[in-house]
Amino acid sequence: MKTIKQLTVASLVGLSAVANAQAQDKSNAAADYELSVLNKLGSPAAVVNMPVSQLLNAPGNEALRAFFFTPVQNKALLKGKRIAVLAADGFEEIELLGPVWYFRELGAQVDIVAPKFVPAPERYGLMFPEMAKTHIMAIQYLQPVGWIKFDRTADQIKVADYDAVFIPGGAWNPDNLRQDKDVIKFIRDFNASGKLIAAICHAPVVLASADILNGRKLTGYWNIQVDLKNAGGTVLEQPVVTDGNLITSRHPIDVADFSRAVEKWLTK
Amino acid sequence: MKTIKQLTVASLVGLSAVANAQAQDKSNAAADYELSVLNKLGSPAAVVNMPVSQLLNAPGNEALRAFFFTPVQNKALLKGKRIAVLAADGFEEIELLGPVWYFRELGAQVDIVAPKFVPAPERYGLMFPEMAKTHIMAIQYLQPVGWIKFDRTADQIKVADYDAVFIPGGAWNPDNLRQDKDVIKFIRDFNASGKLIAAICHAPVVLASADILNGRKLTGYWNIQVDLKNAGGTVLEQPVVTDGNLITSRHPIDVADFSRAVEKWLTK
Incomplete structure (x- = not known):
């Protein structure tokens, strides 16, 4: 063969x-x-x-x-393109670092943007290490594996600063993003601008919280597809779905297709 | 004072x-x-x-x-009552062990029921310890903290076996429960029987997957309330909501109110 x-x-x-x-x-x-x-x-x-x-x-x-x-051929393909990665504690490591590695290999400027650190109410009993003020925590499914430093916070960014927004998955990461008012407002404004919003795995629930899914075709992690449908979306069972300024994927196995779809969108 | x-x-x-x-x-x-x-x-x-x-x-x-x-007064109050706890890997420890401890103190028979262990497709790259076949993993927010042995699997249980079903939270636990056909069918059948379904924190998303929230009053963890609303529910901002056979709460801080609401329902 x-x-x-x-x-x-x-x-x-x-x-x-x-x-x-x-x-x-x-x-x-x-x-x-x-x-x-x-x-x-x-x-x-x-x-x-x-x-x-x-x-x-x-x-x-x-x-x-x-x-x-496979080494990338054109290291300047995304030169000049600015991508904001919206992420919080509990992001799925490969879903963030995989596409970010690829976009940077292609010459893009990628910023990690986290919600502004606001300690949870004392009643919630949470303990945050000192580094949670400057870093976000990576997981591999249920296992915490490390921290990455973020570049900016969601209250500091403007739609004009970026050509694309990308949101990785992990169950807790999108859950944390959903509650951040700056993140939700930024996504709404970014969507209104028509610029690219890419979300993988559990991340599309953040788009449901931003209420931008009505009438949109998309995909996402299997277990949340019902939420995307209930938010007005039409869910397709495929590795990547591009609908206007929205690119979505289901799972780490889709990272290649997802990243290439973002590349294609930014170079069309 | x-x-x-x-x-x-x-x-x-x-x-x-x-x-x-x-x-x-x-x-x-x-x-x-x-x-x-x-x-x-x-x-x-x-x-x-x-x-x-x-x-x-x-x-x-x-x-x-x-x-x-505070030691419970009547250790036989729930004697004869049978409660199934539906849980999977990634359950929030206090949300499961807290109510379970209380129901057992009151004399109830409590079974931990997990989805039947089916290894994920090899492509997903997951590693399951041997004990995942007989135990489910507890977390404290992002930190894995331990394992508890389950008593039965969701394919083995019948509606007639229990007086109440209780689902704890944790982001991954309900996410895992949502994808289990036995769990979803059991919840649908249990709801149709009119017997008590109690869910706390992120757990109500499982009820959205079972499509039993339309027209129901409920509450849940703040970040998923939009999903509950989109599933047809009316979300109330209070520590515990009882609507017919449905009892729901928002967070570990509500464990006492939640557990007492279940107690009240089962003794009314």
Whole structure:
């Protein structure tokens, strides 16, 4: 099958493509091996989690792996484009860092924008480490895994500052974003401007809170699709849905399609 | 103020109540001190979390603390009542263990019921510890804190087995419950039977997935209230809402009111 596929490719785009494809096959085989070793260097999970090496090495995710392991060709493709990532504590690590890595590889300026830190009422019994004032917490499903520093806070940003807004998932992250008045107002204004809003996994619930889904086609994590439908959206079961200025995806397995759809939108 | 309050109490229910109230004041003061020591024995959080001692010791949560620290009077009040707790990985610890502790103190039979363990598709990159086959994972907000063994799985239970169903919160727990066909069918059938369904915090989204909220009065965690409204519910901003066979609350701070509303419903 591989040979036939390569010949078809050759007949279309010439012999150099065959050489590229063969190099990529070798590179994919090496990635297979390296990821399988990495996965053997991890003991069974203490907590239900989602290691990136596990995700990238799973059968069926070859295209996702190739997305990350194939160097980008044009490092200036998104030069001059400014992207705001709206995120809060509990964001799904690969859903934020994956697209952000890709957009930065393509030359975009990406800012991590978090809700302004406002301590929760004492009654809620929450403890925030000091670094929660300057960082947001990453998870891999149920496992907290790290912190990233944010660049700006949602009360500081203006629609004119950005060409696109991107919201990653994780159940708690969108939940936290929903309650932030600055985030909701910014999304409403950004949507009114017609500029791109991209949301993956659980993130589209933030758009439901901003009440911008009525009559829109979109997708999202399976368990929240009913909320998107109840918010007036038409939910499609596909890896990525582009409807006007709205790009949505379902899950980390869609990160490649999602990121490429954003790339396409910003370069059209 | 304390003296005036005690006198008012005394004029209503007699001197023994004053003695009880004084004993309770002493007991509350001791609890204040003990919780404040406990909180000093914990170093600042590594991860945003919600220690129970912090929650119970917060100003404004005196009634919640008294709920847990006042021995129940009638240990047979709920004798013969059978309660199913529907829960999955990522349940908010105090929202499950708090009411369960109370219902068991009152003599109820409480079963922890989890979705039947079905490994996620390999593509999703998830790692489940062996014990995920027999236990579900507790969190304190973003921090995984432990596992509890479940008694039955959702495919094994019948409406006739229980007098009430109770669903705790945590963002991931209800999210996981939403995708389980057995859970959703059970909730629909249970609702049709007119028996009690109680849900706290993020749990009411499971009722939205079961499509049983149209025309119902309820409450829930602030960030999901828009989903409950979009599902046809009328959302009230109060610690607990009882509407027919539906009891709902917003947050761990409501655990006492929530548990007492369930108690009242089951003994009416």
